[in-house]
Amino acid sequence: MTTHTPSHHGAATTTAPSAEVSIRDLTVVYRTDHGDLPAVSHANLDLHAGQITGLVGESGSGKSTLALSLLNAVPEPGRISTGSIHVAGVGDVTRLSGRRLRRTRGSALGYVFQASQNSLNPLKTIGRQLLDLGRSHDVEDLRGLVNRAKDLCERMGLDGTRVLDSYQHELSGGMRQRAGIVLALVLNAKVLILDEPTTALDMISQAAVLDIVRGVHREHDLATLVVTHDMGVVSEIAERLAVMYGGRIVEHGPTTELLRRPSHPYTRALIGATARIVGDTGLARALPGRPPDLTTLARRGCVFRDRCPIAMPVCEETDPALTEWAPDRYRACHADPTHSTPGTAAAPVPAARTHDTPERAEP
Ligand SMILES: Nc1ncnc2c1ncn2[C@@H]1O[C@H](COP(=O)(O)OP(=O)(O)OP(=O)(O)O)[C@@H](O)[C@H]1O
Numbered sequence: 001m002t003t004h005t006p007s008h009h010g011a012a013t014t015t016a017p018s019a020e021v022s023i024r025d026l027t028v029v030y031r032t033d034h035g036d037l038p039a040v041s042h043a044n045l046d047l048h049a050g051q052i053t054g055l056v057g058e059s060g061s062g063k064s065t066l067a068l069s070l071l072n073a074v075p076e077p078g079r080i081s082t083g084s085i086h087v088a089g090v091g092d093v094t095r096l097s098g099r100r101l102r103r104t105r106g107s108a109l110g111y112v113f114q115a116s117q118n119s120l121n122p123l124k125t126i127g128r129q130l131l132d133l134g135r136s137h138d139v140e141d142l143r144g145l146v147n148r149a150k151d152l153c154e155r156m157g158l159d160g161t162r163v164l165d166s167y168q169h170e171l172s173g174g175m176r177q178r179a180g181i182v183l184a185l186v187l188n189a190k191v192l193i194l195d196e197p198t199t200a201l202d203m204i205s206q207a208a209v210l211d212i213v214r215g216v217h218r219e220h221d222l223a224t225l226v227v228t229h230d231m232g233v234v235s236e237i238a239e240r241l242a243v244m245y246g247g248r249i250v251e252h253g254p255t256t257e258l259l260r261r262p263s264h265p266y267t268r269a270l271i272g273a274t275a276r277i278v279g280d281t282g283l284a285r286a287l288p289g290r291p292p293d294l295t296t297l298a299r300r301g302c303v304f305r306d307r308c309p310i311a312m313p314v315c316e317e318t319d320p321a322l323t324e325w326a327p328d329r330y331r332a333c334h335a336d337p338t339h340s341t342p343g344t345a346a347a348p349v350p351a352a353r354t355h356d357t358p359e360r361a362e363p
Helices: 062-067 098-107 125-136 142-155 160-164 174-185 203-222 231-237 255-260 265-272 312-315
Strands: 003-005 013-015 019-032 035-048 052-056 080-087 110-111 191-195 223-228 240-245 248-254 323-325 330-332
Touching: 003 231, 019 062, 019 223, 035 062, 035 080, 035 223, 035 248, 052 062, 052 110, 052 203, 052 231, 062 191, 062 223, 098 110, 110 174, 125 142, 125 160, 125 174, 142 160, 142 174, 142 203, 174 203, 191 203, 203 223, 203 231, 223 231, 231 255, 240 255, 240 265, 248 255, 248 265, 265 312, 265 330, 312 330
Parallel strands: 052 223, 052 240, 110 191, 191 223
Antiparallel strands: 003 013, 019 035, 019 080, 240 248, 248 330, 323 330
């Protein structure tokens, strides 16, 4: 049973008892010459076991900052300024520090950095890093840990012994990404966070990595968050989508519905710009304008209004709250959701792609 609690910006708060992760009213700021500026503002999101959620938006929209917040690992000069992130069996990770926080990372939350570049140490073999990970979590049965890692490798189509004996530079991008997933899951994390899992991979490796993510997600009944700027990737893999712009979650809901009937003008534009979804590079239209950065972000009113084809006077004044406009559909926009919005930047979406009908051949 899902209940909804009104609150500022994140009005539509989904509170389900089974959520593995509940992000509530999360604001993260970076210290700059202009003061503390928010990269994530009043975000609310739940991650459930058995569900893949895609977090999508252009570069600079705050996706990585939000994802790193789940580990309470926002780097200096950033900090979580308000809100909570409740992880099942752990508590509010924003309140953890030191040893407890380090142990939570890895054992409850598995994080795979972009193309695994940052999660793998170039100076140590994968096997050595696995042992370091085990020791830092006081794993007594290191042999068992190695066996579990090998088993995970085999399931992902990798030769476990070879991978554990390798340095990262000896592995291809796709193999590195899989090794990153092995390290993220080997301590039985129930939450898997992947930041840009397919960026920098060729199409074949992208498809393979997505298949693997889908497979391990199902097998381990994970709550999975896939962070990407690529609407095509998430539309194939995620059951739910959360769309970010200027640090706000501006729309979220079930992927199929959201692609078929996007409600926020930004979501429409993002879909319209994705050849893989509109099915034709000729039809795909680049988003006009540029996304804001922390210093150019509107301090008042709607963050998207400068690029919005249907902006109204109220958008200058009032930041729209995220509200449930249809069952399980949330959006932060002043425009009437029941009317179509002619003149939006998006191309029409002829046949919405869903995660059930993957199409990987992008021209
Ligand atoms: N260390 C930092 N110091 C100051 N500002 C930062 C820092 N890291 C990120 N930002 C700013 O915070 C905002 C959100 O950045 P973030 O990296 O979270 O976005 P993103 O959507 O993940 O983008 P990308 O896909 O490019 O990683 C951006 O405006 C970015 O410039």
